[in-house]
Amino acid sequence: MASVTCQISISLDGYVAGPNQSLENPIGEGGLRLHQWVFATASWRRQEGESGGEESEDSRLVGNLFRNAGAYIMGRNMFSPGRGAWDLEWKGWWGENPPYHTPVYVLTHHARRPLAMEGGTVFHFVTEGIERALKLARASAGQKDVVIAGGARTIQQYLRAGLLDELFLHIVPVLLGSGERLLDDVGDPKLEPIEVVASPAVTHVRYRVTPSTARQKGTG
């Protein structure tokens, strides 16, 4: 079976978003400091249709991050700023051609019909919980990976439930001091560093994750 993976930039003091997240500042104050290493890469700029950037180890890594992604799962907060009933005009943050190009399963309490975008991205809205979303995503992904895209609370839910196989952290040498912490209240899984890539800007560590106790994995 393919893997359930997650990759995320995290500050050295453990935050994946700054404090005071808002519509104008969805990753919180200072949160962009976590992502400057991405914006500096040539591969990211190419993806955005721009030239320039550095042809670095970071760039190579960014270019390969989602090469094996067969489906994504995200929390509603990552898809939309709103809560409650859907504003059906809202089609995500990413414009007409989102960067996923696969099915994307959005966790929500509010049903909505699937939303097909340009470039192969189809948003599916799942109201039956994380295990159901994973089952659907696995079926879509086939031999490819299911990527838990975020946000932090969604990743925490999959970690806590013992459903994540791999956690790839980009440890950014900044201290945010406050904000949203990733690794709080996620239990005590076994974590094994299986790949480390060091650049001047960030330390990338890929961890294999094994639940600390065998647990019943429901099928939703």
Place this chain on the structure above:
Amino acid sequence: MASVTCQISISLDGYVAGPNQSLENPIGEGGLRLHQWVFATASWRRQEGESGGEESEDSRLVGNLFRNAGAYIMGRNMFSPGRGAWDLEWKGWWGENPPYHTPVYVLTHHARRPLAMEGGTVFHFVTEGIERALKLARASAGQKDVVIAGGARTIQQYLRAGLLDELFLHIVPVLLGSGERLLDDVGDPKLEPIEVVASPAVTHVRYRVTPSTARQKGTG
């Protein structure tokens, strides 16, 4: 001028000691999990007069950790379990021949005469604060480094004051969930990863530290 350095094992969720520290369990519940990678090394076992252990990259690193140490600074909590007036019978946790073999400056509010041990370790008790301790340690260390030995609060004080040049973190893939966090309330220094050593057990990252703002460094 020689560097002011610090090296410490830290959990992936940011703790350098577990919760509920006590005389019986000075690094808190689960705290020993941060140090298993050291105990597994041949170099540590040799230092303890034992045979065996692994001749690994971790072992090489442990063998070199304090090669350039000319003096140490530690908080009272690291030297003794007591508080208040000194029990003069207490000579540290390390027996007659402590592993420092240099002057060690102990931060305290209670004066005490220097304590010379076997093997060259001399404990000096400094009541005039962290900058005075650093001045004395620098004078002792000459061209060698001053090592901030711990505990967490002492390291935090030096970081916050902009007096630390290098922070070497051994990022251990365990989640303690609670305990004493190292990187809280230490300001926003510039951190640059200048060396990364990856082993199956731990990811070692050496950061150059530069205070975020030029600041007056008093002389105590």
